[in-house]
Amino acid sequence: MTRRALLDAAGALLDTGGPDAVTLREVGARTGVSRSAPYRHFANKETLLTALATNAMNQLGDTLERLAIGDDPPEQSLRAALLSLVAIGRAPRTYDVGLDKTSIQVDRGFVPTNEWMETTEPGVYAIGDVVAGLPQLAHVGAMSGLVVAAKLSGKYARPVRRDRIPGCTYTDPSIGSVGLTEAQAKEKGYQVKVGKFPFVGNSKATILDSHDGFVKVVADAKYGEILGVHIIGPGATEIIAECVTAMELEATVESMMFTIHAHPTLSESLLDGFSSVEGMAINV
Numbered sequence: 001m002t003r004r005a006l007l008d009a010a011g012a013l014l015d016t017g018g019p020d021a022v023t024l025r026e027v028g029a030r031t032g033v034s035r036s037a038p039y040r041h042f043a044n045k046e047t048l049l050t051a052l053a054t055n056a057m058n059q060l061g062d063t064l065e066r067l068a069i070g071d072d073p074p075e076q077s078l079r080a081a082l083l084s085l086v087a088i089g090r091a092p093r094t095y096d097v098g099l100d101k102t103s104i105q106v107d108r109g110f111v112p113t114n115e116w117m118e119t120t121e122p123g124v125y126a127i128g129d130v131v132a133g134l135p136q137l138a139h140v141g142a143m144s145g146l147v148v149a150a151k152l153s154g155k156y157a158r159p160v161r162r163d164r165i166p167g168c169t170y171t172d173p174s175i176g177s178v179g180l181t182e183a184q185a186k187e188k189g190y191q192v193k194v195g196k197f198p199f200v201g202n203s204k205a206t207i208l209d210s211h212d213g214f215v216k217v218v219a220d221a222k223y224g225e226i227l228g229v230h231i232i233g234p235g236a237t238e239i240i241a242e243c244v245t246a247m248e249l250e251a252t253v254e255s256m257m258f259t260i261h262a263h264p265t266l267s268e269s270l271l272d273g274f275s276s277v278e279g280m281a282i283n284v
């Protein structure tokens with residue numbers, strides 16, 4: 001099987017589904033060749049996409065000259081067009097909502113609250129992106145609203161805990177994180193124990209052909225308290241929820257080590273991650 005035929009197959013996949021659709025395995029399936037051919041020619045998805053971009057530039061020929069943006073060489077302009085990054089920030093919009101008629105003093109536009117989201121003006125609550133000290137995330141805004149609603153209606157409620165908020169980055173590989181990093185835990189004076197498990201040892205990652213990344217568990221050495229979990233790899237933004245739940249329920253490293261996880265699943269990497277804190281991961 002030639003590199004040319006594999007590139008054509010990858011191009012066809014791109015046409016139908018965008019970059020996410022292109023995997024070396026699917027390129028192989030489309031051309032009906034053995035699994036090893038795409039890997040031999042491209043090694044991984046990134047080198048395949050680079051080859052496709054180079055291919056597109058070569059095919060554009062003269063047209064490429066007309067693509068130049070400003071003084072940039074055309075290749076650079078095309079790369080910029082192919083790899084555009086849009087970064088949009090957020091800001092509290094509190095300047096015209098009538099806070100000047102209350103006792104509330106905003107801090108750079110953010111509204112200070114107590115743990116129940118109540119502002120300094122009794123009976124006035126703030127939720128979402130405008131709250132000082134909370135990350136500007138949809139799930140944090142939603143939960144702070146639920147806390148207020150539950151509290152005001154006399155139902156069971158507990159405050160939003162800053163150290164139990166999952167942070168997710170929807171990249172490839174994806175990132176999911178909760179709690180303290182190893183450095184932060186040490187800074188806070190914890191005697192830290194760390195476990196790290198690479199996705200290369202996870203069977204579902206093998207099935208998905210996605211081995212990049214690892215699970216890192218930061219724990220307190222004395223009591224086995226889970227202080228933080230940091231995942232980079234396949235499904236990280238999904239499986240981080242289990243770690244948040246474990247921390248919310250005050251599970252220890254030991255209790256997680258003996259929690260049975262189905263095989264083959266990405267969540268199994270957490271079992272190995274927690275077990276690696278005690279040097280007992282079985283799939284390394």
Ligand SMILES: Cc1cc2nc3c(=O)[nH]c(=O)nc-3n(C[C@H](O)[C@H](O)[C@H](O)COP(=O)(O)OP(=O)(O)OC[C@H]3O[C@@H](n4cnc5c(N)ncnc54)[C@H](O)[C@@H]3O)c2cc1C
Nearest residue numbers: 088089090093096097127128129130136137138139140141
């Ligand atoms: C590009 C982008 C991507 C994001 N991606 C993620 C993500 O992947 N995951 C995540 O967790 N978070 C994400 N966020 C953040 C998330 O959108 C916010 O944290 C969340 O929407 C905050 O909710 P909120 O209710 O506080 O504010 P908003 O959702 O902004 O709602 C505020 C509402 O109030 C209205 N309003 C404003 N002023 C007035 C006024 N004077 N009178 C009446 N109404 C008014 C607005 O029109 C708006 O409808 C993203 C944000 C951006 C900008």
